[in-house]
Amino acid sequence: MGRTLVDLVLTGGRVIDPESGFDEVADVGIAGDRVVSVSTAPLECSNRIDVSGLVVCPGFIDLHSHGQAIPEQRLQALDGVTTALELEAGTTTVAAAYAHAASQGRPLNYGYATSWALARMIELIGATPAPNLQAILKHLGNPAWQVPASVKQRARIFQRLYQDLADGALGIGILVGYAPQVDPDEFVMVAGLAAQAGVPTYTHARPLIEVDPGVPVDGASEIIRAAGETGAHMHYCHVNSTSARRIEKVRTLLDKAQAEGAPVSVEAYPYGAGSTAIGAAFLAPEALKRSDLKPSDIVVVATGERIADEKRLLELRAADPGALVMVYFLDETNPVDHKHLERALTYPGGAIASDAVPLTWPGQPPPPMTWPLPPGTLVHPRSAGTFAKVLRTLWRESGLLSLPEAIARCSLIPAQILEKAVPAMCRKGRLTAGSDADVLVFDPVRIADQATYVDGVRPSVGVVHLLVNGSFVVRDSSLVLDSLPGRPVRASMSLSANAE
Numbered sequence: 242m243g244r245t246l247v248d249l250v251l252t253g254g255r256v257i258d259p260e261s262g263f264d265e266v267a268d269v270g271i272a273g274d275r276v277v278s279v280s281t282a283p284l285e286c287s288n289r290i291d292v293s294g295l296v297v298c299p300g301f302i303d304l305h306s307h308g309q310a311i312p313e314q315r316l317q318a319l320d321g322v323t324t325a326l327e328l329e330a331g332t333t334t335v336a337a338a339y340a341h342a343a344s345q346g347r348p349l350n351y352g353y354a355t356s357w358a359l360a361r362m363i364e365l366i367g368a369t370p371a372p373n374l375q376a377i378l379k380h381l382g383n384p385a386w387q388v389p390a391s392v393k394q395r396a397r398i399f400q401r402l403y404q405d406l407a408d409g410a411l412g413i414g415i416l417v418g419y420a421p422q423v424d425p426d427e428f429v430m431v432a433g434l435a436a437q438a439g440v441p442t443y444t445h446a447r448p449l450i451e452v453d454p455g456v457p458v459d460g461a462s463e464i465i466r467a468a469g470e471t472g473a474h475m476h477y478c479h480v481n482s483t484s485a486r487r488i489e490k491v492r493t494l495l496d497k498a499q500a501e502g503a504p505v506s507v508e509a510y511p512y513g514a515g516s517t518a519i520g521a522a523f524l525a526p527e528a529l530k531r532s533d534l535k536p537s538d539i540v541v542v543a544t545g546e547r548i549a550d551e552k553r554l555l556e557l558r559a560a561d562p563g564a565l566v567m568v569y570f571l572d573e574t575n576p577v578d579h580k581h582l583e584r585a586l587t588y589p590g591g592a593i594a595s596d597a598v599p600l601t602w603p604g605q606p607p608p609p610m611t612w613p614l615p616p617g618t619l620v621h622p623r624s625a626g627t628f629a630k631v632l633r634t635l636w637r638e639s640g641l642l643s644l645p646e647a648i649a650r651c652s653l654i655p656a657q658i659l660e661k662a663v664p665a666m667c668r669k670g671r672l673t674a675g676s677d678a679d680v681l682v683f684d685p686v687r688i689a690d691q692a693t694y695v696d697g698v699r700p701s702v703g704v705v706h707l708l709v710n711g712s713f714v715v716r717d718s719s720l721v722l723d724s725l726p727g728r729p730v731r732a733s734m735s736l737s738a739n740a741e
Protein backbone atom coordinates (compact mmCIF):
# COMPACT_ATOMS: atom_id res chain seq x y z
CA MET A 242 0.00 0.00 0.00
CA GLY A 243 1.51 3.33 -1.03
CA ARG A 244 1.74 6.07 1.54
CA THR A 245 -0.37 9.15 0.82
CA LEU A 246 1.83 12.08 -0.03
CA VAL A 247 1.26 14.91 2.41
CA ASP A 248 2.33 18.49 1.72
CA LEU A 249 1.73 19.86 5.18
CA VAL A 250 0.98 18.57 8.67
CA LEU A 251 -0.62 20.66 11.39
CA THR A 252 0.64 18.84 14.45
CA GLY A 253 -0.49 18.64 18.05
CA GLY A 254 -3.65 20.78 17.95
CA ARG A 255 -7.07 20.03 19.44
CA VAL A 256 -8.86 18.87 16.31
CA ILE A 257 -12.63 19.28 16.26
CA ASP A 258 -14.82 17.79 13.53
CA PRO A 259 -18.39 18.88 14.27
CA GLU A 260 -19.96 16.16 12.11
CA SER A 261 -18.36 13.04 13.64
CA GLY A 262 -17.89 14.56 17.09
CA PHE A 263 -14.14 13.91 16.88
CA ASP A 264 -12.45 16.10 19.48
CA GLU A 265 -8.88 15.02 20.27
CA VAL A 266 -5.31 16.11 20.02
CA ALA A 267 -4.33 14.94 16.54
CA ASP A 268 -2.31 15.63 13.41
CA VAL A 269 -4.01 16.95 10.28
CA GLY A 270 -2.39 16.04 6.97
CA ILE A 271 -3.06 18.19 3.91
CA ALA A 272 -2.22 17.38 0.30
CA GLY A 273 -3.00 19.97 -2.35
CA ASP A 274 -6.47 21.33 -1.69
CA ARG A 275 -7.70 18.43 0.47
CA VAL A 276 -7.38 17.12 4.00
CA VAL A 277 -6.04 13.60 3.53
CA SER A 278 -5.61 12.40 7.09
CA VAL A 279 -6.65 13.19 10.65
CA SER A 280 -4.66 10.95 12.97
CA THR A 281 -3.94 10.60 16.67
CA ALA A 282 -0.67 8.92 15.67
CA PRO A 283 1.94 11.41 14.38
CA LEU A 284 1.92 11.89 10.60
CA GLU A 285 5.21 12.02 8.75
CA CYS A 286 6.03 15.05 6.68
CA SER A 287 9.00 17.39 6.44
CA ASN A 288 6.65 20.38 6.39
CA ARG A 289 5.17 20.43 9.90
CA ILE A 290 3.62 23.29 11.80
CA ASP A 291 3.31 22.95 15.55
CA VAL A 292 -0.20 24.01 16.57
CA SER A 293 -0.19 22.60 20.10
CA GLY A 294 -2.46 24.54 22.43
CA LEU A 295 -4.54 25.69 19.46
CA VAL A 296 -7.90 24.49 18.09
CA VAL A 297 -8.00 23.10 14.54
CA CYS A 298 -11.46 23.04 12.93
CA PRO A 299 -13.23 23.51 9.59
CA GLY A 300 -13.12 27.09 8.31
CA PHE A 301 -16.29 29.08 8.87
CA ILE A 302 -18.96 29.40 6.19
CA ASP A 303 -20.83 32.69 6.12
CA LEU A 304 -24.21 32.38 4.42
CA HIS A 305 -24.87 36.11 4.61
CA SER A 306 -21.99 38.27 3.45
CA HIS A 307 -22.66 41.38 1.39
CA GLY A 308 -18.98 42.31 1.78
CA GLN A 309 -17.84 40.54 -1.35
CA ALA A 310 -14.69 42.48 -2.33
CA ILE A 311 -11.10 41.68 -1.31
CA PRO A 312 -10.83 44.12 1.67
CA GLU A 313 -14.09 42.88 3.21
CA GLN A 314 -13.05 39.26 2.70
CA ARG A 315 -9.73 39.92 4.44
CA LEU A 316 -11.54 41.17 7.54
CA GLN A 317 -13.64 38.01 7.45
CA ALA A 318 -10.52 35.81 7.02
CA LEU A 319 -9.16 37.28 10.26
CA ASP A 320 -12.53 36.32 11.81
CA GLY A 321 -12.14 32.64 10.78
CA VAL A 322 -14.21 32.61 7.57
CA THR A 323 -13.07 30.54 4.56
CA THR A 324 -16.29 30.73 2.46
CA ALA A 325 -18.38 33.94 2.23
CA LEU A 326 -21.62 33.82 0.28
CA GLU A 327 -24.02 36.58 -0.84
CA LEU A 328 -27.39 34.86 -0.50
CA GLU A 329 -29.99 37.16 1.12
CA ALA A 330 -29.75 40.12 -1.25
CA GLY A 331 -28.20 38.02 -4.00
CA THR A 332 -27.22 39.60 -7.31
CA THR A 333 -28.00 39.48 -11.00
CA THR A 334 -26.62 38.43 -13.27
CA VAL A 335 -24.79 35.85 -11.20
CA ALA A 336 -22.69 35.03 -14.27
CA ALA A 337 -21.30 38.58 -14.18
CA ALA A 338 -20.70 38.38 -10.41
CA TYR A 339 -18.77 35.10 -10.69
CA ALA A 340 -16.76 36.47 -13.62
CA HIS A 341 -15.95 39.70 -11.77
CA ALA A 342 -14.74 37.85 -8.66
CA ALA A 343 -12.68 35.41 -10.75
CA SER A 344 -11.02 38.22 -12.70
CA GLN A 345 -9.83 39.99 -9.51
CA GLY A 346 -9.26 36.85 -7.42
CA ARG A 347 -10.59 36.39 -3.89
CA PRO A 348 -8.94 35.28 -0.65
CA LEU A 349 -12.06 33.28 0.31
CA ASN A 350 -14.45 30.99 -1.55
CA TYR A 351 -17.40 32.95 -2.91
CA GLY A 352 -20.85 32.42 -4.34
CA TYR A 353 -24.15 34.12 -5.07
CA ALA A 354 -27.87 33.62 -5.03
CA THR A 355 -29.95 35.36 -7.67
CA SER A 356 -31.79 38.47 -6.52
CA TRP A 357 -35.56 38.77 -6.60
CA ALA A 358 -35.29 42.46 -5.52
CA LEU A 359 -32.77 43.47 -8.19
CA ALA A 360 -34.70 41.52 -10.86
CA ARG A 361 -37.77 43.55 -9.87
CA MET A 362 -35.80 46.82 -9.83
CA ILE A 363 -34.50 46.12 -13.34
CA GLU A 364 -37.97 45.30 -14.64
CA LEU A 365 -39.97 48.00 -12.87
CA ILE A 366 -37.63 51.00 -12.59
CA GLY A 367 -34.95 50.26 -15.18
CA ALA A 368 -32.17 49.65 -12.62
CA THR A 369 -28.81 48.62 -14.04
CA PRO A 370 -27.62 45.11 -13.16
CA ALA A 371 -24.24 45.15 -11.37
CA PRO A 372 -22.34 42.60 -9.30
CA ASN A 373 -22.33 44.58 -6.04
CA LEU A 374 -24.69 45.51 -3.24
CA GLN A 375 -24.68 49.21 -4.20
CA ALA A 376 -26.76 48.31 -7.27
CA ILE A 377 -29.52 47.28 -4.85
CA LEU A 378 -28.91 49.73 -1.98
CA LYS A 379 -29.42 52.84 -4.07
CA HIS A 380 -32.96 51.81 -5.09
CA LEU A 381 -33.95 49.95 -1.93
CA GLY A 382 -36.16 52.74 -0.59
CA ASN A 383 -37.79 53.56 -3.96
CA PRO A 384 -41.47 52.52 -3.76
CA ALA A 385 -41.65 52.15 -7.55
CA TRP A 386 -39.92 48.72 -7.60
CA GLN A 387 -42.37 47.44 -5.00
CA VAL A 388 -45.62 47.96 -6.96
CA PRO A 389 -47.68 45.08 -8.41
CA ALA A 390 -46.07 43.63 -11.55
CA SER A 391 -48.11 42.95 -14.68
CA VAL A 392 -48.26 39.39 -16.00
CA LYS A 393 -45.63 40.23 -18.62
CA GLN A 394 -43.35 41.97 -16.12
CA ARG A 395 -43.66 39.08 -13.73
CA ALA A 396 -42.74 36.64 -16.48
CA ARG A 397 -39.58 38.63 -17.25
CA ILE A 398 -38.64 38.83 -13.54
CA PHE A 399 -38.98 35.05 -13.27
CA GLN A 400 -37.10 34.48 -16.53
CA ARG A 401 -34.16 36.40 -15.06
CA LEU A 402 -34.23 34.35 -11.84
CA TYR A 403 -34.45 31.17 -13.90
CA GLN A 404 -31.46 32.15 -16.06
CA ASP A 405 -29.34 32.87 -12.98
CA LEU A 406 -30.29 29.48 -11.52
CA ALA A 407 -29.27 27.86 -14.78
CA ASP A 408 -25.94 29.68 -14.41
CA GLY A 409 -25.24 28.17 -10.98
CA ALA A 410 -26.90 30.58 -8.54
CA LEU A 411 -27.05 29.12 -5.02
CA GLY A 412 -30.74 29.87 -4.64
CA ILE A 413 -32.98 32.94 -4.59
CA GLY A 414 -32.49 35.90 -2.24
CA ILE A 415 -35.82 37.50 -1.31
CA LEU A 416 -35.64 40.98 0.27
CA VAL A 417 -39.38 41.01 0.82
CA GLY A 418 -38.95 42.97 4.07
CA TYR A 419 -37.99 45.92 1.87
CA ALA A 420 -41.17 45.59 -0.22
CA PRO A 421 -43.62 44.74 2.55
CA GLN A 422 -46.77 45.29 0.48
CA VAL A 423 -45.83 42.93 -2.35
CA ASP A 424 -48.49 40.34 -3.22
CA PRO A 425 -47.94 37.25 -1.04
CA ASP A 426 -48.76 35.10 -4.09
CA GLU A 427 -45.59 36.35 -5.75
CA PHE A 428 -43.56 35.25 -2.72
CA VAL A 429 -45.05 31.76 -2.98
CA MET A 430 -44.31 31.69 -6.72
CA VAL A 431 -40.65 32.55 -6.07
CA ALA A 432 -40.52 29.74 -3.50
CA GLY A 433 -42.13 27.46 -6.08
CA LEU A 434 -39.40 28.22 -8.61
CA ALA A 435 -36.75 27.45 -5.97
CA ALA A 436 -38.48 24.15 -5.17
CA GLN A 437 -38.50 23.18 -8.86
CA ALA A 438 -34.82 24.06 -9.19
CA GLY A 439 -33.91 22.23 -5.97
CA VAL A 440 -32.29 25.27 -4.33
CA PRO A 441 -33.09 27.22 -1.14
CA THR A 442 -34.51 30.71 -0.81
CA TYR A 443 -33.06 33.25 1.66
CA THR A 444 -35.60 35.71 3.02
CA HIS A 445 -35.37 39.03 4.81
CA ALA A 446 -38.83 38.73 6.35
CA ARG A 447 -41.65 41.24 6.19
CA PRO A 448 -42.59 42.81 9.53
CA LEU A 449 -44.43 40.63 12.01
CA ILE A 450 -48.16 41.32 11.99
CA GLU A 451 -48.08 42.63 15.60
CA VAL A 452 -45.49 45.21 14.54
CA ASP A 453 -47.28 46.28 11.36
CA PRO A 454 -50.93 45.23 11.15
CA GLY A 455 -50.93 46.72 7.62
CA VAL A 456 -48.81 43.96 6.05
CA PRO A 457 -50.74 41.56 3.82
CA VAL A 458 -49.24 38.58 5.67
CA ASP A 459 -47.23 38.00 8.84
CA GLY A 460 -43.50 37.98 8.00
CA ALA A 461 -42.62 34.83 9.95
CA SER A 462 -45.71 32.80 9.05
CA GLU A 463 -45.19 33.58 5.37
CA ILE A 464 -41.75 31.92 5.29
CA ILE A 465 -42.92 28.83 7.14
CA ARG A 466 -46.09 28.49 5.09
CA ALA A 467 -44.18 28.71 1.80
CA ALA A 468 -41.99 25.79 2.92
CA GLY A 469 -45.09 23.71 3.59
CA GLU A 470 -46.93 24.75 0.43
CA THR A 471 -44.09 24.48 -2.10
CA GLY A 472 -41.58 22.14 -0.47
CA ALA A 473 -38.85 24.74 -1.02
CA HIS A 474 -36.12 24.97 1.56
CA MET A 475 -36.85 28.38 3.14
CA HIS A 476 -33.90 29.94 4.97
CA TYR A 477 -34.92 32.60 7.49
CA CYS A 478 -32.23 35.30 7.51
CA HIS A 479 -31.01 37.18 10.63
CA VAL A 480 -33.82 36.03 12.90
CA ASN A 481 -32.28 38.27 15.58
CA SER A 482 -32.89 41.57 13.82
CA THR A 483 -36.28 40.95 12.19
CA SER A 484 -37.67 39.38 15.41
CA ALA A 485 -35.96 41.70 17.94
CA ARG A 486 -38.05 41.61 21.16
CA ARG A 487 -40.56 39.19 19.61
CA ILE A 488 -38.14 36.30 19.24
CA GLU A 489 -40.25 33.96 21.38
CA LYS A 490 -43.17 34.21 18.95
CA VAL A 491 -40.86 33.39 16.05
CA ARG A 492 -39.20 30.53 17.92
CA THR A 493 -42.63 29.03 18.62
CA LEU A 494 -43.57 29.19 14.93
CA LEU A 495 -40.23 27.66 13.97
CA ASP A 496 -40.65 24.86 16.53
CA LYS A 497 -44.00 24.01 15.00
CA ALA A 498 -42.60 24.05 11.46
CA GLN A 499 -39.69 21.83 12.41
CA ALA A 500 -41.98 19.40 14.23
CA GLU A 501 -44.02 19.12 11.02
CA GLY A 502 -40.85 18.51 9.03
CA ALA A 503 -41.05 21.75 7.02
CA PRO A 504 -37.69 22.56 5.40
CA VAL A 505 -36.96 25.81 7.27
CA SER A 506 -33.52 26.87 8.57
CA VAL A 507 -32.41 30.00 10.43
CA GLU A 508 -29.38 32.19 11.05
CA ALA A 509 -28.48 35.02 13.43
CA TYR A 510 -25.66 37.47 14.15
CA PRO A 511 -24.46 38.51 17.61
CA TYR A 512 -25.19 42.25 17.65
CA GLY A 513 -28.07 44.39 18.88
CA ALA A 514 -27.80 46.79 15.95
CA GLY A 515 -28.36 46.23 12.25
CA SER A 516 -27.07 48.06 9.19
CA THR A 517 -28.97 48.90 6.03
CA ALA A 518 -29.90 51.70 3.63
CA ILE A 519 -31.60 54.68 5.27
CA GLY A 520 -34.32 54.57 2.59
CA ALA A 521 -35.58 51.13 3.73
CA ALA A 522 -39.37 50.90 4.07
CA PHE A 523 -39.07 49.82 7.72
CA LEU A 524 -37.13 53.01 8.58
CA ALA A 525 -39.92 55.36 7.49
CA PRO A 526 -41.07 57.46 10.49
CA GLU A 527 -44.43 55.64 10.90
CA ALA A 528 -42.79 52.20 10.55
CA LEU A 529 -40.16 53.10 13.14
CA LYS A 530 -42.82 54.01 15.66
CA ARG A 531 -44.58 50.68 15.15
CA SER A 532 -41.25 48.92 15.89
CA ASP A 533 -40.82 50.95 19.12
CA LEU A 534 -37.81 52.70 17.60
CA LYS A 535 -36.95 56.42 17.46
CA PRO A 536 -35.00 58.40 14.87
CA SER A 537 -32.22 58.64 17.50
CA ASP A 538 -31.84 54.82 17.33
CA ILE A 539 -30.38 55.38 13.83
CA VAL A 540 -26.78 56.50 13.19
CA VAL A 541 -25.42 57.41 9.74
CA VAL A 542 -22.30 55.28 9.11
CA ALA A 543 -20.37 57.80 6.96
CA THR A 544 -20.79 60.79 9.30
CA GLY A 545 -21.56 59.29 12.70
CA GLU A 546 -24.65 61.51 12.89
CA ARG A 547 -27.27 60.23 15.32
CA ILE A 548 -30.56 61.31 13.74
CA ALA A 549 -32.17 63.97 15.92
CA ASP A 550 -35.81 63.78 14.88
CA GLU A 551 -38.34 62.85 12.21
CA LYS A 552 -37.69 65.97 10.17
CA ARG A 553 -34.00 65.16 9.88
CA LEU A 554 -34.78 61.50 9.11
CA LEU A 555 -37.03 62.56 6.22
CA GLU A 556 -34.34 64.93 4.91
CA LEU A 557 -31.68 62.23 4.93
CA ARG A 558 -33.99 59.63 3.34
CA ALA A 559 -34.71 62.04 0.51
CA ALA A 560 -31.10 63.23 0.04
CA ASP A 561 -29.31 59.84 -0.16
CA PRO A 562 -31.70 56.89 0.30
CA GLY A 563 -28.91 54.34 -0.31
CA ALA A 564 -26.67 55.68 2.51
CA LEU A 565 -25.75 53.03 5.08
CA VAL A 566 -26.96 53.50 8.64
CA MET A 567 -26.81 51.53 11.86
CA VAL A 568 -30.10 50.77 13.58
CA TYR A 569 -30.08 49.94 17.30
CA PHE A 570 -33.02 47.52 17.50
CA LEU A 571 -31.86 45.92 20.79
CA ASP A 572 -29.81 47.43 23.62
CA GLU A 573 -27.04 44.87 24.25
CA THR A 574 -26.29 46.44 27.66
CA ASN A 575 -29.86 45.83 28.84
CA PRO A 576 -30.11 42.31 30.33
CA VAL A 577 -33.63 41.71 28.95
CA ASP A 578 -32.62 42.70 25.42
CA HIS A 579 -29.40 40.73 25.77
CA LYS A 580 -31.50 37.65 26.52
CA HIS A 581 -33.57 38.18 23.35
CA LEU A 582 -30.36 38.23 21.34
CA GLU A 583 -29.10 35.04 23.00
CA ARG A 584 -32.40 33.30 22.25
CA ALA A 585 -32.03 34.20 18.56
CA LEU A 586 -28.44 32.94 18.49
CA THR A 587 -29.13 29.63 20.23
CA TYR A 588 -32.18 28.42 18.31
CA PRO A 589 -31.62 24.65 17.86
CA GLY A 590 -29.88 23.93 14.57
CA GLY A 591 -29.39 27.63 13.74
CA ALA A 592 -26.40 28.94 11.80
CA ILE A 593 -24.27 31.97 12.61
CA ALA A 594 -24.14 34.37 9.64
CA SER A 595 -22.63 37.85 9.73
CA ASP A 596 -24.68 40.06 7.38
CA ALA A 597 -21.30 41.74 6.67
CA VAL A 598 -21.74 44.94 4.68
CA PRO A 599 -19.44 46.74 2.22
CA LEU A 600 -16.90 49.15 3.72
CA THR A 601 -17.55 52.90 3.69
CA TRP A 602 -14.30 54.55 2.53
CA PRO A 603 -13.01 57.91 3.80
CA GLY A 604 -12.54 59.07 0.17
CA GLN A 605 -12.20 57.31 -3.18
CA PRO A 606 -12.03 53.51 -2.73
CA PRO A 607 -8.34 52.45 -2.68
CA PRO A 608 -7.00 49.73 -5.04
CA PRO A 609 -8.49 46.38 -3.94
CA MET A 610 -5.22 44.89 -2.61
CA THR A 611 -4.56 47.85 -0.26
CA TRP A 612 -3.79 46.70 3.30
CA PRO A 613 -3.95 47.90 5.99
CA LEU A 614 -7.20 49.72 5.36
CA PRO A 615 -6.98 53.52 5.17
CA PRO A 616 -7.69 55.31 8.48
CA GLY A 617 -11.30 56.42 8.68
CA THR A 618 -12.72 53.33 6.93
CA LEU A 619 -16.09 52.57 8.51
CA VAL A 620 -18.47 49.62 8.78
CA HIS A 621 -20.83 47.80 11.16
CA PRO A 622 -18.64 45.67 13.49
CA ARG A 623 -20.42 42.46 12.42
CA SER A 624 -18.40 42.65 9.19
CA ALA A 625 -15.17 42.03 11.09
CA GLY A 626 -16.19 40.45 14.38
CA THR A 627 -19.22 38.15 14.12
CA PHE A 628 -17.54 34.76 14.41
CA ALA A 629 -14.91 35.64 17.02
CA LYS A 630 -17.66 37.34 19.04
CA VAL A 631 -19.73 34.15 18.97
CA LEU A 632 -16.77 32.10 20.23
CA ARG A 633 -15.98 34.71 22.89
CA THR A 634 -19.49 35.36 24.19
CA LEU A 635 -21.50 32.19 23.55
CA TRP A 636 -18.74 29.72 24.38
CA ARG A 637 -15.81 31.12 26.39
CA GLU A 638 -17.50 33.75 28.56
CA SER A 639 -21.00 32.33 29.07
CA GLY A 640 -20.64 28.61 28.37
CA LEU A 641 -24.03 28.80 26.65
CA LEU A 642 -22.66 26.61 23.84
CA SER A 643 -19.97 23.94 24.00
CA LEU A 644 -16.97 24.62 21.78
CA PRO A 645 -17.93 21.89 19.25
CA GLU A 646 -21.48 23.27 19.11
CA ALA A 647 -20.30 26.85 18.58
CA ILE A 648 -18.01 25.62 15.78
CA ALA A 649 -20.84 23.57 14.23
CA ARG A 650 -23.06 26.66 13.99
CA CYS A 651 -20.29 28.47 12.11
CA SER A 652 -19.24 25.63 9.77
CA LEU A 653 -21.14 22.32 9.60
CA ILE A 654 -24.67 23.75 9.88
CA PRO A 655 -24.26 26.33 7.08
CA ALA A 656 -22.70 23.59 4.90
CA GLN A 657 -25.68 21.34 5.57
CA ILE A 658 -28.14 24.12 4.70
CA LEU A 659 -26.61 24.24 1.21
CA GLU A 660 -25.49 20.70 0.50
CA LYS A 661 -28.65 19.33 -1.10
CA ALA A 662 -28.43 22.04 -3.77
CA VAL A 663 -24.64 22.17 -3.80
CA PRO A 664 -23.13 18.71 -3.32
CA ALA A 665 -19.62 20.23 -3.11
CA MET A 666 -20.64 21.67 0.28
CA CYS A 667 -20.52 18.07 1.66
CA ARG A 668 -16.71 18.51 1.68
CA LYS A 669 -16.89 21.78 3.60
CA GLY A 670 -17.80 22.40 7.23
CA ARG A 671 -16.07 19.11 8.18
CA LEU A 672 -12.52 18.24 9.10
CA THR A 673 -11.83 14.66 8.08
CA ALA A 674 -10.01 12.75 5.34
CA GLY A 675 -11.51 13.95 2.06
CA SER A 676 -12.65 17.38 3.28
CA ASP A 677 -11.65 20.50 1.39
CA ALA A 678 -8.58 22.03 3.04
CA ASP A 679 -10.49 25.06 4.31
CA VAL A 680 -9.02 24.95 7.80
CA LEU A 681 -9.07 27.35 10.74
CA VAL A 682 -6.47 27.24 13.52
CA PHE A 683 -7.28 29.54 16.43
CA ASP A 684 -6.12 30.26 19.96
CA PRO A 685 -9.01 29.37 22.28
CA VAL A 686 -7.68 31.66 25.03
CA ARG A 687 -7.30 34.73 22.82
CA ILE A 688 -9.99 34.47 20.17
CA ALA A 689 -12.04 37.69 20.38
CA ASP A 690 -13.69 40.34 18.29
CA GLN A 691 -12.10 43.80 18.38
CA ALA A 692 -14.49 45.70 16.11
CA THR A 693 -16.83 48.17 17.82
CA TYR A 694 -19.66 50.41 16.68
CA VAL A 695 -17.15 53.28 16.62
CA ASP A 696 -14.29 51.37 14.99
CA GLY A 697 -15.92 48.61 12.95
CA VAL A 698 -12.85 47.55 10.94
CA ARG A 699 -10.61 46.41 13.81
CA PRO A 700 -9.83 42.80 12.90
CA SER A 701 -10.55 39.98 15.34
CA VAL A 702 -7.61 38.47 17.23
CA GLY A 703 -6.79 34.83 17.82
CA VAL A 704 -6.99 33.43 14.28
CA VAL A 705 -3.46 32.01 13.98
CA HIS A 706 -3.65 30.19 10.63
CA LEU A 707 -6.34 30.04 7.98
CA LEU A 708 -6.10 27.81 4.92
CA VAL A 709 -8.40 28.10 1.91
CA ASN A 710 -8.16 25.23 -0.57
CA GLY A 711 -4.84 24.27 1.06
CA SER A 712 -3.23 27.75 0.76
CA PHE A 713 -2.52 30.04 3.69
CA VAL A 714 -4.60 33.22 3.76
CA VAL A 715 -3.59 33.89 7.36
CA ARG A 716 -0.26 32.59 8.67
CA ASP A 717 1.20 33.22 12.13
CA SER A 718 -1.67 35.65 12.81
CA SER A 719 -0.94 37.83 9.75
CA LEU A 720 -2.67 38.04 6.40
CA VAL A 721 -0.71 36.59 3.49
CA LEU A 722 -1.19 39.58 1.24
CA ASP A 723 -0.71 37.97 -2.16
CA SER A 724 -2.83 34.91 -1.38
CA LEU A 725 -6.06 34.69 -3.41
CA PRO A 726 -6.96 30.98 -3.36
CA GLY A 727 -10.77 31.48 -3.18
CA ARG A 728 -12.87 29.50 -5.64
CA PRO A 729 -16.46 29.84 -6.81
CA VAL A 730 -19.17 27.78 -5.10
CA ARG A 731 -21.96 26.96 -7.56
CA ALA A 732 -25.15 24.96 -7.63
CA SER A 733 -26.09 22.71 -10.51
CA MET A 734 -29.79 23.25 -11.15
CA SER A 735 -31.89 20.13 -11.26
CA LEU A 736 -34.50 21.76 -13.46
CA SER A 737 -34.39 21.02 -17.18
CA ALA A 738 -37.75 22.28 -18.45
CA ASN A 739 -38.20 25.87 -19.55
CA ALA A 740 -39.48 28.40 -17.01
CA GLU A 741 -42.94 29.51 -17.98
Ligand SMILES: [Zn+2]
Pocket residue numbers: 329445478479
Ligand atom coordinates in the same frame (compact mmCIF):
# COMPACT_ATOMS: atom_id res chain seq x y z
ZN1 LIG B 1 -31.42 41.67 5.67
